[in-house]
Amino acid sequence: MPTDDDRRSGVTVSNREIYDQVLATKGLTSKLVDKLEVVEKRDTDHEARIRSLEQWRWTMTGVTAVISWGGAAIVAAITGG
Template sequence: MVTAPDPLGPVVITARDIYDALIKLTDTVNKLVGQGSGHDDDIRDHEDRIRALERGRWPLPSLAALVSIAALVVAVVGITSR
């Protein structure tokens, strides 16, 4: 009977090693979750600022269109009054 070689070789991983690694992983995940929860306020603040900028910019294209129409009217009136 031929047995397969141990893939880990002489390395021995105990249940305690697995438990310690799991505790470290759990602590790391908890820290990351804690850091992520603080970003919600920042995201909301940025969203509010972007919306305010968008509201402030909408008159610019409208104003440009009105000036163009006014220039066209002045040009047409100038041509017809000659």
């Protein structure tokens, strides 16, 4: 039953309108959950790629150190130093 305040504001919201909005919200929430799953998968892939790059960097650092040491040893052997 409308109260005096309802009559003065001129706004009445029916149960059907509330129900329709709840359904719309449910649909939007479903879409957000789907997008979240895609973002989580992409984030996991991104982390794996970063780990791979970091591993490559440290491998190359070791290879460079060995090559530098080997080059220095060869130069020392040639120059007699």
